[in-house]
Amino acid sequence: MSSADHSSLMLHRYVYLLPLTAVLVWAVNIVVTRYAVDLISPISISFYRWLIALVVLTPFCLPKVIRRWVDVRPHLLRLAVLGFFGMVCYQGLAYTAAHYTTATNMGIINAFIPIFSILLSLVVLQIRTSAMALFGSMISIIGLGYLVTQGNIQQLLHGQHIIGDLLMILAVMLYAGYGVLLQHWKIALPLSIMLYMQICFAVVLHLPFLLYFGLDALNASNLPPVLYAALFPSIVAPLVWMMSIQALGSNKSSVFLNLAPIFTAIIAYIFLKEQWTTYHSIGGILVLVGILLVQKK
Template sequence: MALPHSSISQSPHQPAYVYLLPLAAVLIWSVNVIVTKLAVGAISALSISFYRWVLAFVLLSPFVLPKVWRQRQLIWPYLPKLAVLGLLGMLMYQGLSYEAAHTTSATNIGILNAMIPLFTIGIAAVLLNEKPTLFAITGGIISLTGITVLIAKGDLLDIIGGHVSSFHLGDLLMVVAVFCYAAYGVLTRLWQLPLDLLTNIYLQIGFGMLFHIPFVLHDGFSPINADNIWLVLYAGTLPSLVAPLVWVKSIQLIGPSRTSIFINLTPLLTAAIAVFYLNENWLGYHTLGAIMILGGVVMAQIGTARNTLR
């Protein structure tokens, strides 16, 4: 997952157990996909997305708000950029993910999330002038074909013949959501705001929360009750606060390259939990789509890494 820029102080020799840090973050994010699916019918997509960020904002305020106030003159010029990041990461990505869960499976959401690194490479090529290699482009084509297989549920004749009636709208929404999150990550790298991690996250959450308000006022708030309060509590704490901090700590200890490898486990962990906990079916087109998407992403990342080292 893309996160606000943080200084890296990687130590060369680390005990094996530190690799549990990125694994823990990936597991938290994978479980959150299941929570997203369980929210369907229990609370509206906009409401859980809004409540999630309200809770995270409230929990962070005692620790971060005094620092924000002291640094207000430093922060002020960066508010427009923080607003854009909050829009892309907190409203568009999360809001669309919750909405997508109404019409697609947690398995598909997890697999499509694997496209974030690939879309990141594509957007970085435009905004950061990081030209991908032929190897990376080939990987991208393979991954995009995998998305097509997944959305068409294995029947490519649907697309060739122009038949889209069998598509899940949620799959298309997730593609848009993933693109927004990739753009969020690239802009984070491009701007590299001179703010500490908690301040950065806190202000983005604040903007994301504000951007939700017009939509939830229009659609109405879903009440929090005994059936959905645990969904809100989970979403507003572990994936919103704990996982990002654990992820950044992992980057500091074992480096960004080693840490980023673990993100490729997200679709596999999500699918495994969905199959066993939600009783979702894992079908042949899931296997083919996942292999093509993950394989293409790995190729693209390797190609990009080689290009960077030249």
């Protein structure tokens, strides 16, 4: 093998680090979310996250927005709706859910986004799907139900974790709705401008909630999780993910998302001492099998 061929092969292998990095960053963020529950309120960490991301991105993105303002202006309402669903509602509910459930549960439920996306696409976009995708969705729903009830339907009647699981399910449903609207509207703007404008609206739309719930001050204990959330899952991971889609394509990249619950469970076990139980295994396997079936053509 020539040196050129060897270099090409190594580069091809390194490309797979892109989706792995993005998924790992998102998995760590779920654990960081659970870690921060006693350090800062959900609405505060959500607001600071997007505010810091906005400050970091403004020097790079604001000039682009100004140059393309004629193209941006017609889409302002839709960008505001996307920012509200994808950044205010999803993140706020996820941070709230972390007060009541485990990072492991959150990771498994978060993997459910493709299933809700398919179900919402059937209703909103009238997109017909395959029998295999519907079968996979049913298996995942059964797995999710097993996880939430911990293998015992009576758990629905008591247990604080159920509140967190249901809040996380609602958050995932809203984020799936965000993806469906994104696909439905097909906003013809560069991704960097779309991301920046959604963050702008997210910061503004947090203000009514801050007036009601108040804003926690930043300190030495809560600043690290806030900075992680603002920089890595908000900026680094989306950028790396877009690079992955460009290099590998959407289908190959999306398969790596199935590793997120596994990464989350391992990290939560190491740093939060969360235990992996039988109902995690059964529910998690059913969810992942269903998602893999959905991803098959």
